[in-house]
Amino acid sequence: MDRGTMRAAVRRGTQLIVTDVPDVRPEQGQVVARTLACGICGSDLHAVHHLEHGVEIGRRSGAPDTIDPAQDLVLGHEFCAEILDHGPGTDKRLKPGTRVVSTPFAFGPGGPELIGFSTRFSGALAERVALTEALLLPVPNGLPSEIAALTEPLAVGTHAVAVANPGSRSVAMVIGCGPIGLAVIVALKRRGIGPVIAADFSPARRALAEQMGAHIVVDPATASAHNHWEVLDVPATLASLGHAQLQGRSVRDAVVFECVGVPGMLQNLLENAPPLSHIVVVGACMEDDRIVPVIGINKQMRFSFVWAYSPDEFADTLHALGEGLIDGSAFLTDRVSLAETAAAFDRLAAPGDQVKIVVEPWR
Known part of the structure; x- marks a missing residue:
């Protein structure tokens, strides 16, 4: 029939x-x-x-x-x-x-x-x-x-931040402010994490990132987002980290969310993100890529690759939308x-x- x-x-x-x-x-x-x-x-x-x-x-x-x-x-x-x-x-x-x-x-x-x-x-x-x-x-x-x-794309951000598990002294950076990068910013704000640095070439997306809760927005065409680490008390180099450790100074840690997904991004972060950074890879690069792992070894960096969300994270995101904790209209x-x-x-x-x-x- x-x-x-x-x-x-x-x-x-x-x-x-x-x-x-x-x-x-x-x-x-x-x-x-x-x-x-x-x-x-x-x-x-x-x-x-x-x-x-x-x-x-x-x-x-x-x-x-x-x-x-x-x-x-x-x-x-x-x-x-x-x-x-x-x-x-x-x-x-x-x-x-x-x-x-x-x-x-x-x-x-x-x-x-x-x-x-x-x-x-x-x-x-x-x-x-x-x-x-x-x-x-x-x-x-x-x-x-x-x-x-x-709910679905926002839940991806909820999951990425849950895997990152930033602490009260974490400084977060979000590279790429498309739907997933913005979802990450929203999830960071919900957990009270800050400051948050956001980088995107689009002026409209940078404005949205600020609206969603980013504290510093950067146009990568004119400046490096990584210029802000030292001001925020995150040692940006091995030398700077060594000085802080010798002085017994408490410093903040860096969590970087890669939300672009194009070849070269991981190597860029290996070279430019601070020592001890936790790099959370959310952007889905579909091509072969090359990195120099020893840089990450020298800087003791940690990488997490994330996908989708759990049913509980999905339900939590829907609840947040329904309660007005997330402004989905933006x-x-x-x-x-x-x-x-x-x-x-x-x-x-x-x-x-x-x-x-x-x-x-x-x-």
């Missing part, structure tokens, strides 16, 4: 098109939901032109094989949706009409699969999406759908219809001031 069709943003070949696809059908433990808002992520942009490369990296990482690049792929994993109906094996704990968000996972035969990066479970850049009932969280306090959809730079999705991808791929564009399929 034909299950009908729906409109969706589809990666086909190396193009993003909006077309009709088969309507979603819930599997065991899933609900059918109407997508109200879905954010566009940098990983979505990369998938359009470089999906095969991403699949190969996933295989090398030991991730489950969930994508056939030869098939159509419906993207979208940052979403808010409204429950329409319950599928088989559900307990119907949330009524139809309930607005929900969730971590974007479904349970496939090989384990969890990421909605929007699976050819088994299509993403939320579509009129409807099938979601795992057990993961659903109701949207609290009348939070607007377009803001609730930001992240939104545009809201577009499903028909405008391809143009929105092009705008985000070009250097500029865009931060987060949310697609509203029923707009």
Whole structure:
């Protein structure tokens, strides 16, 4: 029996098109939901032109094989949706009409699969999406759908800061003030960490970083963000650290969040970040890179690579949005219809001031 069709943003070949696809059908433990808002992520942009490369990296990482690049792929994993109906094996704990968000996972035969990066479970850049009932969280306090959809990218910042675990005397630096860098700044502010140094080439993003809680904002085209360490009582060199240790002077420590993800950034931080720094790598560099490890050895630096978030961190981020502890509206730079999705991808791929564009399929 034909299950009908729906409109969706589809990666086909190396193009993003909006077309009709088969309507979603819930599997065991899933609900059918109407997508109200879905954010566009940098990983979505990369998938359009470089999906095969991403699949190969996933295989090398030991991730489950969930994508056939030869098939159509419906993207979208940052979403808010409204429950329409319950599928088989559900307990119907949330009524139809309930607005929900969730971590974007479904349970496939090989384990969890990421909605929007699976050819088994299509993403939320579509009129409807099938979601795992057990993961659903109701949207609290009348939070607007377009803001609730930001829970996912903001939770990445929550997780990155949790892994960094900065202390009361930590000085934080955020390199790159796109959506993830801004999410890190928000999470640092929520934990009372400061001062925070933020660096980005975009004037609009620097302004947003300051609005989100950064204390010092730097344009890397005109000055190095690393010029501020000594003023903030962080020894910037081995010589400076040695003097402080000989004097028995208490100094502050540095936590640096790399949120750009381009080749050369790690080596740059090895050379320019202070000794004893904790470097937290949040930006997803998809290319081969080269570093000189002995520099990190000499400076006794520590690197942490982070991905996604825990369910508790996701729920905590949603709670913070619902309670007004995070101003999600500052992240939104545009809201577009499903028909405008391809143009929105092009705008985000070009250097500029865009931060987060949310697609509203029923707009």
